[in-house]
Amino acid sequence: xxxxxxxxxxxxTGTIVAVVAGVVGHFVVLRGSxxxxxxxxxxxxxxxAGASLLGLNTLLGMAVFALLGALGIxxxxxxxxxxxxxxxxxxxxxxxGAAFLSRTTEYxxxxxxxxxxxxxxxxxxxxxxxxxxxxxxxxxxxxxxxxLMMSSVAPEVAEARGISTQRVEILFLLIVALATAMTIPVxxxxxxxxxxxxxxxxxxxxxxxxxxxxxxxxxxxxxxxxLSIAASYLYNWxxxxxxxxxxALSYGLGRGWAAWQHRQRRSVAWPAGAPVATAADxxxxx
Amino acid sequence: xxxxxxxxxxxxxxxxxxxxxAATIGGVVAIVxxxxxxxxxxxxxxxxxxxxGDVSAAGGSAALLxxxxxxxxxxxxxxxxxxxxxxxxxxxLRSRDLATGVVLGSAIGLTALFLYLxxxxxxxxxAPQQILFGSIFTTTSSTIPVVAILAAVALGAIAMVCRxxxxxxxxxxxxTARGVPVRLVGLVYMxxxxxxxxxxxxxxxxxxxxxxxxxxxxxxxxxxxxVVWSVTVACLFGVAATWIGILLSYDSxxxxxxxxxxxxSFFIVAAVIATYLLAGLVARQRAPAAVDHGRAG
Amino acid sequence: xxEDTIISGPGSPVLDVEGVxxxxxxxxxxxxxxxxxxxxxxxxxxGPNGAGKTTLLRVVLGLQRPGGGQVSVVxxxxxxxxxxxxxxxxxxxxxxxxxxxxxDLIALGADGSRYGLRLPSRQRNEAVREMLHAVDAxxxxxxxxxxxxxxxxxxxxxxxxxISRPRLLLLDEPLANLDLRSGQxxxxxxxxxxxxxxxxxxxxxxxxxxxxxxxxxxxxxAGGRAASGTTSEVITTERLSALYGHHVEVLRVNGRVLxxxxxxxxxAAAAAGPxxxxx
Numbered sequence: 094x095x096x097x098x099x100x101x102x103x104x105x106t107g108t109i110v111a112v113v114a115g116v117v118g119h120f121v122v123l124r125g126s127x128x129x130x131x132x133x134x135x136x137x138x139x140x141x142a143g144a145s146l147l148g149l150n151t152l153l154g155m156a157v158f159a160l161l162g163a164l165g166i167x168x169x170x171x172x173x174x175x176x177x178x179x180x181x182x183x184x185x186x187x188x189x190g191a192a193f194l195s196r197t198t199e200y201x202x203x204x205x206x207x208x209x210x211x212x213x214x215x216x217x218x219x220x221x222x223x224x225x226x227x228x229x230x231x232x233x234x235x236x237x238x239x240x241l242m243m244s245s246v247a248p249e250v251a252e253a254r255g256i257s258t259q260r261v262e263i264l265f266l267l268i269v270a271l272a273t274a275m276t277i278p279v280x281x282x283x284x285x286x287x288x289x290x291x292x293x294x295x296x297x298x299x300x301x302x303x304x305x306x307x308x309x310x311x312x313x314x315x316x317x318x319x320l321s322i323a324a325s326y327l328y329n330w331x332x333x334x335x336x337x338x339x340x341a342l343s344y345g346l347g348r349g350w351a352a353w354q355h356r357q358r359r360s361v362a363w364p365a366g367a368p369v370a371t372a373a374d375x376x377x378x379x
Numbered sequence: 380x381x382x383x384x385x386x387x388x389x390x391x392x393x394x395x396x397x398x399x400x401a402a403t404i405g406g407v408v409a410i411v412x413x414x415x416x417x418x419x420x421x422x423x424x425x426x427x428x429x430x431x432g433d434v435s436a437a438g439g440s441a442a443l444l445x446x447x448x449x450x451x452x453x454x455x456x457x458x459x460x461x462x463x464x465x466x467x468x469x470x471x472l473r474s475r476d477l478a479t480g481v482v483l484g485s486a487i488g489l490t491a492l493f494l495y496l497x498x499x500x501x502x503x504x505x506a507p508q509q510i511l512f513g514s515i516f517t518t519t520s521s522t523i524p525v526v527a528i529l530a531a532v533a534l535g536a537i538a539m540v541c542r543x544x545x546x547x548x549x550x551x552x553x554x555t556a557r558g559v560p561v562r563l564v565g566l567v568y569m570x571x572x573x574x575x576x577x578x579x580x581x582x583x584x585x586x587x588x589x590x591x592x593x594x595x596x597x598x599x600x601x602x603x604x605x606v607v608w609s610v611t612v613a614c615l616f617g618v619a620a621t622w623i624g625i626l627l628s629y630d631s632x633x634x635x636x637x638x639x640x641x642x643x644s645f646f647i648v649a650a651v652i653a654t655y656l657l658a659g660l661v662a663r664q665r666a667p668a669a670v671d672h673g674r675a676g
Numbered sequence: 677x678x679e680d681t682i683i684s685g686p687g688s689p690v691l692d693v694e695g696v697x698x699x700x701x702x703x704x705x706x707x708x709x710x711x712x713x714x715x716x717x718x719x720x721x722x723g724p725n726g727a728g729k730t731t732l733l734r735v736v737l738g739l740q741r742p743g744g745g746q747v748s749v750v751x752x753x754x755x756x757x758x759x760x761x762x763x764x765x766x767x768x769x770x771x772x773x774x775x776x777x778x779x780d781l782i783a784l785g786a787d788g789s790r791y792g793l794r795l796p797s798r799q800r801n802e803a804v805r806e807m808l809h810a811v812d813a814x815x816x817x818x819x820x821x822x823x824x825x826x827x828x829x830x831x832x833x834x835x836x837x838x839i840s841r842p843r844l845l846l847l848d849e850p851l852a853n854l855d856l857r858s859g860q861x862x863x864x865x866x867x868x869x870x871x872x873x874x875x876x877x878x879x880x881x882x883x884x885x886x887x888x889x890x891x892x893x894x895x896x897x898a899g900g901r902a903a904s905g906t907t908s909e910v911i912t913t914e915r916l917s918a919l920y921g922h923h924v925e926v927l928r929v930n931g932r933v934l935x936x937x938x939x940x941x942x943x944a945a946a947a948a949g950p951x952x953x954x955x
Binding site: 180331334336341348 | 420423424480489492495586589641648651
């Protein structure tokens with residue numbers, strides 16, 4: 094599992110993807126941007142079809158659609174309900190994708206791997222671009238870290254300080270778009286968001302401190318990806334299945350641990366109808 | 380005048396049995412989606428409504444694998460997924476979206492597995508596309524009874540709980556004070572949503588399922604002030620968009636030299652989005668004060 | 677609406693809170709709080725911010741289970757409450773997208789807990805008209821609720837709570853965001869309703885002066901403990917000092933009450949808890 098050539102590529106790329114997903118995902122969860130994190134890569138998938146139709150590089154098509162989706166959601170999402178805008182932007186991109194697909198047949202073979210990832214098929218030449226894009230994502234996040242944190246946690250205060258929350262939102266979504274575009278070939282459009290939700294959400298159930306949560310998020314994402322690669326190699330089942338399942342499990346374990354902690358603190362047992370506030374929720378309230 | 384009509388309705392449109400089936404199924408699905416969609420948008424559950432489409436698709440791939448009828452898979456797993464989302468989900472919007480995301484992620488993972496297992500048995504190619512995109516023109520008349528029954532079930536459930544649901548959506552605390560079983564009512568709604576989305580994903584594909592669930596209701600909510608009107612207008616918008624989309628898709632076969640029709644999903648989505656944007660313009664004309672949604676929803 | 681048969685007699689309390697204690701996140705918010713409210717009594721729940729007023733209201737509503745003690749509404753314990761309680765929360769962020777006019781929201785208060793589709797009813801429309809008038813909301817009856825101002829929304833929510841003819845009405849800090857005149861109007865309206873319809877009203881506030889003229893009873897919350905009785909019984913130096921756990925002075929200045937902490941001789945006196953209302 095460790096000696097074979099293509100497996101090394103898989104381990105390396107998987108690690109890079111997990112780190113980026115863990116960091117970006119931390120903010121996705123913080124900002125409650127689960128839907129855009131799902132919609133952007135899914136829409137990007139349609140872009141690949143369009144690119145294939147035009148004879149261009151599919152990765153380029155995906156990146157373009159991902160960025161357009163991010164811009165659309167960011168700009169319109171201010172005026173109208175954000176979840177409605179996300180849904181409509183998504184279906185528009187998918188509808189275009191369906192239109193493109195109806196015109197070309199050459200693209201079909203790639204569909205499965207683009208949707209669910211083909212990490213075991215990554216070749217050495219792809220590692221460097223993926224790594225560079227990953228670094229770019231993290232650097233971008235570091236640059237906007239403070240306005241991002243402030244507008245995520247206390248938007249009115251941020252506005253008062255002169256931070257344009259809309260601009261921050263657009264920048265953030267663009268970073269998400271970049272992160273998903275670079276990881277799509279590895280984990281697939283449908284599952285990158287799973288890595289950006291499960292591990293960070295689990296991390297937040299375990300701690301309230303932001304930087305520790307981010308580190309934990311990366312660690313859990315790494316464990317998820319490594320386990321998935323190993324399992325996929327051993328059982329021949331698609332890596333995407335393990336990613337989705339392990340992410341969900343880590344989320345469940347995190348929630349369970351937080352609930353257990355809650356009970357340990359001698360506080361009142363919550364009645365069935367009342368909301369269960371986890372550390373994550375209290376963080377969201379702040 | 381004749382020429383105009385001929386240009387709009389290409390030959391054989393009204394006679395085509397495929398068009399009849401598509402219009403019937405599309406119309407019924409549009410209505411169910413509009414009704415459940417109004418509550419979905421009001422409750423800020425657009426992600427859930429979309430996610431259930433993918434969860435249903437996982438059910439569809441499972442059904443394909445074990446040889447069950449697709450309906451059982453789509454609606455069955457949809458119901459399980461909806462129950463899971465409701466149980467894990469917490470009242471606060473963000474935590475609820477996270478729970479939705481996690482259930483969705485698991486479902487997609489399962490879809491990956493099922494499709495892989497199906498392909499190793501060498502049966503269908505293009506299955507991922509079929510499941511994800513679907514097509515209203517490939518459904519047969521045999522699906523009509525099933526669609527009708529499921530639609531009736533979903534509509535009936537919503538009709539039963541519409542008032543407590545509205546009260547609970549407005550303010551869960553006030554509803555509890557009045558004796559409304561808020562959790563139960565929310566669960567009933569989620570199950571109705573699961574049935575509605577399961578049936579629409581099966582009949583018209585995943586893209587249209589979300590489009591008709593969110594678009595027409597969102598448009599209707601911007602231009603109406605009473606729930607009854609919102610539901611009615613949403614149904615009108617939805618059915619109109621569906622029928623116009625079917626017409627244009629049929630006509631597109633005759634456009635250009637390639638004689639290749641554009642998929643109906645493309646046109647219906649275009650119609651839905653056009654309606655939404657127009658409704659937005661109308662709403663802003665009436666009330667120029669922009670409402671800042673910021674973090675809402 | 678059909679009234680449940682009530683076993684308790686006319687003199688028994690509508691709301692009976694006995695020894696309620698609540699601990700949240702390791703902090704003791706309420707410590708053996710006890711009081712009763714009878715029909716027609718307009719009671720103020722007074723206390724500084726963070727004293728636990730909202731928590732106490734949530735316990736009464738059944739939204740929060742207490743660690744100790746019990747609450748009975750019209751002689752019945754158990755949650756969810758069988759007897760509907762009218763409730764006007766502190767801040768209902770009414771979604772601007774909610775397609776409801778003020779009139780519709782009030783109508784929903786009348787039958788929002790009923791299942792099935794709503795049939796048109798002249799009786800209900802009459803009741804809604806009455807309520808709109810009672811809370812002085814006729815002018816904006818057909819406006820979308822999301823577009824109303826905070827004070828207007830509150831009046832509509834009050835009408836929505838009253839139309840169901842509850843035995844008990846709870847209001848969480850209704851005066852907090854109102855100007856003085858609107859606040860006084862609401863307070864007189866509530867006092868009249870309590871009297872005429874024999875509804876038990878519990879209203880929480882952190883400033884007691886606007887309420888003192890109309891309150892029948894007061895429940896004063898401080899340090900997690902409560903003192904209840906008439907205002908002259910409760911608002912005394914001795915009782916409040918016992919409640920706060922340190923010495924406070926109750927001063928009556930120009931017909932207003934000022935609760936002041938600190939030693940009158942030497943050390944700085946700082947206003948503690950509910951301060952005098954302006955003008």
